Amino acid sequence: MVKRIIILCVLMLSIIGISCVNAASPQITAIKWGVNSGNNLRIVLDCTQLTSAKAELTDGALTITVNGKLTPTISRRYSIASSTVKSMNLVAKGDKTILILPLKRPVKSSEYKLFVLRSNSGANRPDRVVLDIVNGGLNDGAQKNSIAASCIVPTYTVTGGIRGKHITLDPGHGGSDPGAHGLVTGVQEKSITLPVAQKVKALLENKGVIVSMTRTTDVDVWGSDATDVQELQARVDVAEKNKADLFISVHCNANTNRAIGGFSTYYNPKTPYDEKLADFIQNRLLKTGNFRDLGTRSANLYVNKHSSMPGVLVELLFLSNEREEKLLRSNWFQNKMAQAIADGIEDFYKQNGGVS
């Protein structure tokens, strides 16, 4: 018995990893369920690839929405002999499949758990979505307050080198929002972030990257009457729609103290990669000349927080600093900064076991 538990646990631990791959649309190829001696129910959906699912407790039923189509051979109705769930009905809805589980008794949110398991070739198991309903709860206090559980599988990829990656570049500000301005010439931030981002685009494309831009001209991304949130979310949406592997926002800093200068790179540590990416880009930026290192900082910036893929927001020098304003306006230094950003991104992929 003890041996069995150990083997089971080691197996389970080994198949949990960071899952970052996605290609064609996922399909559900088989559905299994079982009840153990403790009367706990487990439902397993075999899938062609890792996918996401969410669970919701509604009136007398638990509903699971899986991002994946049913293969035609799968039965749509199951009667289930468990203490909590009576039956299971499957409904196809577009690319999604909805599992409806009518409940025999009210189930608390702490009593069920939805998660994904990565394929295990050793055990001949495919990628799976798993629902556990455990009588009396999962001993997880933190979960009791949540009414919905979800399991999101990231769609970005960090391995395999830079070639073929999708990267979204976001030239900060634009249109009705000029951003900061240079104190000597009055140059606007939006008219520096755009050419720098376009230069980064060209350099990345040379490295085999598929680049999408939140804007390519002097415009608001959402529209001139947008709220701050709408405008920033519109930029995140570009990255999400393009299933970007990275999101890079380009800005210039400014301050009332004209002596302040230097580079800083902000990130939000929402994935294991944001901070690393920030470090690689910041290191390259510092090599462009003799500038102050303001460091990489975890900051709760909207675009970094709300995008699902690793990303950073770079602050390229200070427009309020006379020397830096001059450099920011010059074509050759814009090229230098763009090269640093592109190289930093390449460094990031090299460090992640990729070959480029």
Next chain:
Amino acid sequence: MQIRKKLIPTLIVMLFCLFLVSGCEPTVSPNTTNPSASSTVKNNNVKPTVDKKIVLYRVPTDGTQYLLPETKSIKVAENDFALATLKALVETLPNDKTMQNIFPKGTKVLGVDVKNGIAVVNFSKEFAAKTEGEYATVMMVNAVVNTLTQYPEIKKVRILVEGRKIEVLGQMDLEEPLSRNETFIKKAK
């Protein structure tokens, strides 16, 4: 021996459960730490005062991006320490020339309400004044958050302006309460 045999797999199972929980949960679960340590801070002058040593995270004048701790002793009523500390940060100047107050001119602390581990801070409208560049915004917000989270009963800080939620300040997202940010504090070597 028998006990040890059972203990190891039990530990592994527990570890595994932890893994599942941390891997797949949405991060929206409300903060439930220290429900007992709730204190409402309002203008109430009849409480006995105590001397309290506080730390204010100030913005440096040298243009680096680390907050500098200024220690101060203040006289404060037992339950008013959060409000008094924040007022000291926002409405006074630092004693040291290496530090500065970068809150927009006229910014006032209208109130601090600590409940369930979250300090809800209410600033006057000046706090949200448009400033150019991200430096001042991130330093100012993190100064507030790191100063208040020195108290164990404050885990997170929600910022309101004139009693209203602000979703975005500059590029910063202020929709949800913010946690202490150690990346703005220089590590002692």
